[in-house]
Every structure is written in structure tokens, then in C-alpha cells.
Amino acid sequence: MAPPLATLPATAGARLPVSIYADSEEASASVAAQIADLIRERAAEGQPCVLGLATGSSPTRVYEELVRLHREDGLSFQNVVSFNLDEYYPMAPGSLQSYVRFMREYLFDHIDIRPENVHIPDGTVPKEQINEYCRRYEEQIKEAGGIDLQLLGIGRTGHIGFNEPGSGPASRTRLITLDHVTRTDAASDFYGEENVPRRALTMGVGTILEARKIVLMAWGEGKAAVVKRMVEGEVTDSVPATYLQSHPDVQVVLDEAAGADLTPRKTPWLQGLPCDWQDAALLRKAVTWLARTVSKPILKLTEEDYNENGLSDLLAESGPAYDINIRVFNELQHTITGWPGGKPNADDTYRPERAAPFPKRVLIFSPHPDDDVISMGGTLLRLVDQGHEVHVAYQTSGNIAVFDDEAIRFAEFVADYDHAFRLTSGEPADNIYHRVADFLKNKQPGQVDSDEVQQIKGLIRRGEAKSACRLAGLPEGNAHFQDLPFYETGRVRKKPLGDEDIRLTMELLNRIQPHQIYAAGDLSDPHGTHRVCLAAIFQSIQQLQASGTPWLDDCWVWLYRGAWQEWDIDQIEMAVPLSPQELTRKRRAIFKHQSQKDRPLFPGADQREFWQRSEARNRTTAKLYDELGLPEYEGIEAFVRWEF
Missing domain, CATH: 3.40.50.10320 (LmbE-like)
Incomplete structure (x- = not known):
């Protein structure tokens, strides 16, 4: 198992400890190994291992690795009790978008967990019974001994579970109205935003914070901005994930792309961290950042600009400013080419692509x-x-x-050219058109196409x-x-x-x-x-x-x-x-x-x-x-x- 590329402790700048891996596969394998160790440790003690589980794209590789460990290494889930974070409301457990189905497809159907130990919020509870149901869900967590390890992802609004902006640290399991951004992000799962439920059942922030250990995962450059707010920003209910800063045992696990905006990765010189100024990529990052920060072209940067913006060490090691400016300016200039396949019969020393062979x-x-x-x-x-x-x-x-209406339009077009389908199916195109039209007319939201x-x-x-x-x-x-x-x-x-x-x-x-x-x-x-x-x-x-x-x-x-x-x-x-x-x-x-x-x-x-x-x-x-x-x-x- 590969070690993280970087481990950032919780400091004044980074308020949560962070582990950054080369990619989400390595990061997921590390998280799965932690979970497996915990399951075995609790089993050796004769105790249940209580896991809080998440859905969405972030934990899928973790679940795949846990399934592999079960099949190939004999990892048993007989002592595992699980509680899922959330579920859309209303939502039938057999629906394509239900988290019951998600968990079965990715994990539960492939391991030996006891069915009675699986708990997922029920999206079919009658509305008048929801408050009592949520209270009972909290009691079941306590009866199991509390959550040993809680897995989390993070949404673009900074939500954890479905705790949208405005959720406080004392919030408990409840029915919540989903933010527009969250519904937009979920639109692809439901084949259109209009099909996304407007509400969901979710553990509260307070429920999550009671877990003994929390592991939050985020992948991809699209999560970089909200990760930065969570790790380095002030605690605020506008980004509920920042409440994790108050927890004594949290680990934030990222791939390189999701961690790219964190200060130690993006601008380490601002925290006085040691920088290898012989690293051409770091040098270019620093100079382009400085130019954009002071709103100047690179060749107009002065020694004062470097000194006043945390880059005095760069000047001391690689200065003067003029030489640094020229070097980085030339590097950027050499990236520009009107010949992406290489320019034939040209000196390609400073071109991004080779001249030969041509054509390619x-x-x-x-x-x-x-x-x-x-x-x-x-x-x-x-x-x-x-x-x-x-x-x-x-x-x-x-x-x-x-869109469905595009499919009907093209099916209708084919019906006018009967021979086109006869050649492939031997069936009149009219039959196919009516079958397609009938299917789409009666298609339910989120139903898989024929x-x-x-x-x-x-x-x-x-x-x-x-x-x-x-x-x-x-x-x-x-x-x-x-x-x-x-x-x-x-x-x-x-x-x-x-x-x-x-x-x-x-x-x-x-x-x-x-x-x-x-x-x-x-x-x-x-x-x-x-x-x-x-x-x-x-x-x-x-x-x-x-x-x-x-x-x-x-x-x-x-x-x-x-x-x-x-x-x-x-x-x-x-x-x-x-x-x-x-x-x-x-x-x-x-x-x-x-x-x-x-x-x-x-x-x-x-x-x-x-x-x-x-x-x-x-x-x-x-x-x-x-x-x-x-x-x-x-x-x-x-x-x-x-x-x-």
C-alpha cells in the first residue's frame, strides 16, 4: 500500500489533519485498510465494530477494496454493525437511486455482514411518523455502542451527510430540505433535476460528531475549493463540514487534485514552509502566483514584490528578480505553439512538441x-x-x-424508412417505433431505458x-x-x-x-x-x-x-x-x-x-x-x- 504524498498536521493554517495521496485509488486502499484493521481489532476483542457509512462517488473504491479483502484475504464482517448517513425522501428501497440499492450493489451483497446489523434511513416512512423514526434511529446507534468510525464525503455546498448550509453542531437525525446546488449535482442520477427529491433523511452534524473517529474523503479538482474552506476556514454553519474542526480524531483523505488549493500545496511560502526552488514547477507556480497577486506582467515584477509577498527566500536563493522573471517568462513563452503536432523542419529545442516525425x-x-x-x-x-x-x-x-423526445424523433424518422430496420432486424420499423414510443410514454422517472x-x-x-x-x-x-x-x-x-x-x-x-x-x-x-x-x-x-x-x-x-x-x-x-x-x-x-x-x-x-x-x-x-x-x-x- 502506497504511503501518502504529503501529511499535513492540524496547525494554525490547516485546522484539520490531511493526508494527500497520488490518486483516489491509493487513498481508498489506505482508508479500506484502516477499516479492515479496526474490524479485526474489534473482533479479537469480542466486540462489534460499528461503522457509519456514506454513499456517493467518494467511497465506492473503498467498498470495492473491502469486498476484495473479504474475498481474497478472508476479512469477515460478521461483527460489523453499520449505520448509513442518509437517504432521499421519499424513496423506495428498490429504486435505482436509493441508497439501500447503492449499498447492496457496492458492498452488502458481496460480504458476510448480518442483514439485521444493517441500518439505512427508510425513505418510505409515513411523514407523520418521521420524527419518531429519527429519534429511534439515534437510539439504535447508542444501543450499538456508538459509531467507531464514520466515513464521510463532502458536497460542493460543504455539506456532510445531507446537512446543508445552516445545519448546526447540535442537529440530530431528521428530515431536511435539500439545497438547490445539491439537487443540481444529483440531477444526473435522476435523469433531470425535476426528478430529484426535494428532501432527505440525514444524520445530524451532532450525530456525526459523536463518532469516535471520522474519515472524510474527497477526490478531484472540483472539490478543491470546498476542501480548502473546510480545512483552513473559520467554523461556520454556511460550511457544515467546518464543524469537524472541533472533533478530536478526524482524518481528511484527499487525492492530489482535491488538495491542490490547500496553502501548503498551493502557496507553501506563505506559511514559511521550506521550498525547493530548484524545482522548476514550484518556481513557475510561485512567480505566476506573484504576478497575478500584484496584477503585474512577469517582466515587471520587482524585488519589493517578491519580498513583500513571502518570496524573499526565492530571491536569496535564485535572484535577482530580473533573472527569475526572464526564466519563467521564457518557459511560458515556450509553451505557446501554433503547431500542436510539431513544426516540420524547425528547431524544436524550445517547442513543446517534436518536429519529427511529420506528419504524425x-x-x-x-x-x-x-x-x-x-x-x-x-x-x-x-x-x-x-x-x-x-x-x-x-x-x-x-x-x-x-432526451427521450430525441429518441422518439429518430425512431419516427426510421419508421419512414422501413427498409433501414428490416435490413438489421427483419422486423417492420413501424413495430419498433410503436414499441419505443409506448415505452417512453410510460417510462417512470429514473427508469432504465430499454x-x-x-x-x-x-x-x-x-x-x-x-x-x-x-x-x-x-x-x-x-x-x-x-x-x-x-x-x-x-x-x-x-x-x-x-x-x-x-x-x-x-x-x-x-x-x-x-x-x-x-x-x-x-x-x-x-x-x-x-x-x-x-x-x-x-x-x-x-x-x-x-x-x-x-x-x-x-x-x-x-x-x-x-x-x-x-x-x-x-x-x-x-x-x-x-x-x-x-x-x-x-x-x-x-x-x-x-x-x-x-x-x-x-x-x-x-x-x-x-x-x-x-x-x-x-x-x-x-x-x-x-x-x-x-x-x-x-x-x-x-x-x-x-x-x-
């Missing part, structure tokens, strides 16, 4: 059928225009993100992706639709990454043997699909590398970020500028994805359309370069290189 074989991985054009559409267009052999691999069908409807929705997105590829000038055979099996559940909740996903990815890589790979490197996708797709690529490359695959010796991997987040200015290693005309061409490519236009089914927290988010992100990056004293562009697409 380029493989762009797109988790959903529109991530390629949303995230790096301008770069894609430029690679094609500059003569490279560009392929796009659409890793999933994206079928769950299509196989037929999933197929139609997948074909809609496939057709849109092909249209965008045609606009970009890709040859017809250069769009590859992988339909990775982990995704094809018809539900927002996906299967774990499997051997078949890796096999399909390795097969495509070996077939194309690219000189350049582009992949979505963001972890803030609220559905987690981007994270799984990235893992499929990384694991495939690592397996190919272990087998001595020769073409990998001449392959570089570039990571882009999508509709949810952008790379920080100090992280960017290749910046591709876009002219106004190129930004317009990129927008036209995004518009080809009509099923995601106007109002996407799963917009996430940002209510703008994807093309609006994309352009705003590109313009913001360009503005940052301009403010730092670099050339002014209409937009910039940013990339970070992954070295394997």
Missing part, C-alpha cells in the same frame, strides 16, 4: 462523443489542417445523455460525432466508436473498469500506433466517466509498455481538460492559440452535437451550454497569458504532458 499519427480519445470538440476542437482542426493523420476514439456511447431505446440514443450521438468529424475534415474511417462495456448499463452508475475495456483500448492503440495521444485528464466530470476512461488509457499504455511494445518509444501523451475545469496557468506545458475564426469553427463543430445543444440532459453545476463554457475557458486562458505579459490571443487550448 494522432489518436484523440474522447470519453463522450463531444468531449473532443468541446475540449480541444481548435487543436483537432489545426492538426487536420496541418496534414497529420488524425483519429478520434469515442470511448463511450454517451447514450444516457439524450435496450432498444439505449441503441437509438447511442446512434443519435454517434451520428452527431460523425458529423463533427466531417466538419473537421477527418476521413470516414478515422472515427472509432469503442462503446466500452463499463459504460453500457443504461444508468448513470457504471460498472468498474474491466479487462474487456482494457483489451479494446490496447487493440486500438496497437492498430493505430500513434505518435501523439490526446486524452481527457480532468477528474471533475460529475459522473466519473472521464476518470474511468483515463484509467483505461493509462492501464493500457502501462501494459503495452511492460510487454516491450516498440512504437511507444516514439509516442507522447497530452492531457486536455473538458467542460468542467481548466489546467492552472503554471501547469500548462502546451498552449495552442486560437484566432477568432478558429474559435468560430470550433463552435460549429460543437453545434453538430444537437442532442446536447440548448439544454444538455446532464449540465452539472454550470448551467451554460457546453460551447459557452468552452469559449469562456479558452478566452480566460488567453487573458491570463496576456496579463502575464505574453502575446494576446482570442483563445488558448491548454495541455499537460503525461510521461509514462
Whole structure:
């Protein structure tokens, strides 16, 4: 088990102890090991182990690891008593979105816990009985001896459990009205915000604080801001998670992305922590931070600016200011290139990409059928225009993100061309149309689509992706639709990454043997699909590398970020500028994805359309370069290189 990259004790700056791991897999394995040790310790004492359990995306890998420990290492859960934090209200236990179902699918159905020891708030309790039910839930926790270890995640509002802003430290298990932000975040699970329950049953903050140990987990750059408020901010009911600062035994477990905004990671010099100024990445982070803090271009920074903002040690070790400014300015300047595939017959000493070979074989991985054009559409267009052999691999069908009325419209279209379905099914298309229309007419909120409807929705997105590829000038055979099996559940909740996903990815890589790979490197996708797709690529490359695959010796991997987040200015290693005309061409490519236009089914927290988010992100990056004293562009697409 890998140790954490950093352990930050509770100090005046960090009010909670923090462990930061390289990724969520390592962090989850560590948390699962703690739980397993506690279960065994309590069993050896002849005592029950009382666990407070959470749902959502944060603990899923912990549960998967506990299941593995049960199957492979003989970890028994016979002495475990569990109490879940919360449940939507109203909510039938068999519903797709119920936490009863969640816990069974991820944990309880795969271990030997006694059914009578499992406690999950009941979303079917009659309203007039709720107060008594909640009082009894509290009593059951006390009768079990209190919670030994409580697992928590954290919501964007700073909620723990469903304790929304305004919840106090004395609050107990109760029925609560959900915040609009929380309901928006849950919209993808319910196929639309209008289907999300407005209320939930939750343990109170006071109930949580009575646990003997608390472990809070957070993954991805999307949680970085609220993690910073929880760990470093004042205690306030506007961020209920800050009440954890009063608990004597709390551990905050993060991946690198979720911990990126914490002061010791982002600006260690402000806390007087030792800094290795020979680290080029840290140096660039400090100088770009200083320039933005004092609102000056890099080349105008003075020794007074450094001294007055906690960077006097940097001056003493690497100064004078002029030399530092020139170094960082040149590094940023060298990230900018109009030739993302490398400029032929040019000196590439200070360019982010190699000049040779030219042209290159380029493989762009797109988790959903529109991530390629949303995230790096301008770069894609430029690679094609500059003569490279560009392929796009659409890793999933994206079928769950299509509205029902779009499926009916396309089924109706097919019905008018009866022969199209006769060729594949031998059945009149009219029959299929009526069957699809009847299903969707009677479909319940959150119900999984039939196989037929999933197929139609997948074909809609496939057709849109092909249209965008045609606009970009890709040859017809250069769009590859992988339909990775982990995704094809018809539900927002996906299967774990499997051997078949890796096999399909390795097969495509070996077939194309690219000189350049582009992949979505963001972890803030609220559905987690981007994270799984990235893992499929990384694991495939690592397996190919272990087998001595020769073409990998001449392959570089570039990571882009999508509709949810952008790379920080100090992280960017290749910046591709876009002219106004190129930004317009990129927008036209995004518009080809009509099923995601106007109002996407799963917009996430940002209510703008994807093309609006994309352009705003590109313009913001360009503005940052301009403010730092670099050339002014209409937009910039940013990339970070992954070295394997």
C-alpha cells in the first residue's frame, strides 16, 4: 500500500489533519485498510465494530477494496454493525437511486455482514411518523455502542451527510430540505433535476460528531475549493463540514487534485514552509502566483514584490528578480505553439512538441462523443489542417445523455424508412417505433431505458460525432466508436473498469500506433466517466509498455481538460492559440452535437451550454497569458504532458 504524498498536521493554517495521496485509488486502499484493521481489532476483542457509512462517488473504491479483502484475504464482517448517513425522501428501497440499492450493489451483497446489523434511513416512512423514526434511529446507534468510525464525503455546498448550509453542531437525525446546488449535482442520477427529491433523511452534524473517529474523503479538482474552506476556514454553519474542526480524531483523505488549493500545496511560502526552488514547477507556480497577486506582467515584477509577498527566500536563493522573471517568462513563452503536432523542419529545442516525425499519427480519445470538440476542437482542426493523420476514439456511447423526445424523433424518422430496420432486424420499423414510443410514454422517472431505446440514443450521438468529424475534415474511417462495456448499463452508475475495456483500448492503440495521444485528464466530470476512461488509457499504455511494445518509444501523451475545469496557468506545458475564426469553427463543430445543444440532459453545476463554457475557458486562458505579459490571443487550448 502506497504511503501518502504529503501529511499535513492540524496547525494554525490547516485546522484539520490531511493526508494527500497520488490518486483516489491509493487513498481508498489506505482508508479500506484502516477499516479492515479496526474490524479485526474489534473482533479479537469480542466486540462489534460499528461503522457509519456514506454513499456517493467518494467511497465506492473503498467498498470495492473491502469486498476484495473479504474475498481474497478472508476479512469477515460478521461483527460489523453499520449505520448509513442518509437517504432521499421519499424513496423506495428498490429504486435505482436509493441508497439501500447503492449499498447492496457496492458492498452488502458481496460480504458476510448480518442483514439485521444493517441500518439505512427508510425513505418510505409515513411523514407523520418521521420524527419518531429519527429519534429511534439515534437510539439504535447508542444501543450499538456508538459509531467507531464514520466515513464521510463532502458536497460542493460543504455539506456532510445531507446537512446543508445552516445545519448546526447540535442537529440530530431528521428530515431536511435539500439545497438547490445539491439537487443540481444529483440531477444526473435522476435523469433531470425535476426528478430529484426535494428532501432527505440525514444524520445530524451532532450525530456525526459523536463518532469516535471520522474519515472524510474527497477526490478531484472540483472539490478543491470546498476542501480548502473546510480545512483552513473559520467554523461556520454556511460550511457544515467546518464543524469537524472541533472533533478530536478526524482524518481528511484527499487525492492530489482535491488538495491542490490547500496553502501548503498551493502557496507553501506563505506559511514559511521550506521550498525547493530548484524545482522548476514550484518556481513557475510561485512567480505566476506573484504576478497575478500584484496584477503585474512577469517582466515587471520587482524585488519589493517578491519580498513583500513571502518570496524573499526565492530571491536569496535564485535572484535577482530580473533573472527569475526572464526564466519563467521564457518557459511560458515556450509553451505557446501554433503547431500542436510539431513544426516540420524547425528547431524544436524550445517547442513543446517534436518536429519529427511529420506528419504524425494522432489518436484523440474522447470519453463522450463531444468531449473532443468541446475540449480541444481548435487543436483537432489545426492538426487536420496541418496534414497529420488524425483519429478520434469515442470511448463511450454517451447514450444516457439524450432526451427521450430525441429518441422518439429518430425512431419516427426510421419508421419512414422501413427498409433501414428490416435490413438489421427483419422486423417492420413501424413495430419498433410503436414499441419505443409506448415505452417512453410510460417510462417512470429514473427508469432504465430499454435496450432498444439505449441503441437509438447511442446512434443519435454517434451520428452527431460523425458529423463533427466531417466538419473537421477527418476521413470516414478515422472515427472509432469503442462503446466500452463499463459504460453500457443504461444508468448513470457504471460498472468498474474491466479487462474487456482494457483489451479494446490496447487493440486500438496497437492498430493505430500513434505518435501523439490526446486524452481527457480532468477528474471533475460529475459522473466519473472521464476518470474511468483515463484509467483505461493509462492501464493500457502501462501494459503495452511492460510487454516491450516498440512504437511507444516514439509516442507522447497530452492531457486536455473538458467542460468542467481548466489546467492552472503554471501547469500548462502546451498552449495552442486560437484566432477568432478558429474559435468560430470550433463552435460549429460543437453545434453538430444537437442532442446536447440548448439544454444538455446532464449540465452539472454550470448551467451554460457546453460551447459557452468552452469559449469562456479558452478566452480566460488567453487573458491570463496576456496579463502575464505574453502575446494576446482570442483563445488558448491548454495541455499537460503525461510521461509514462
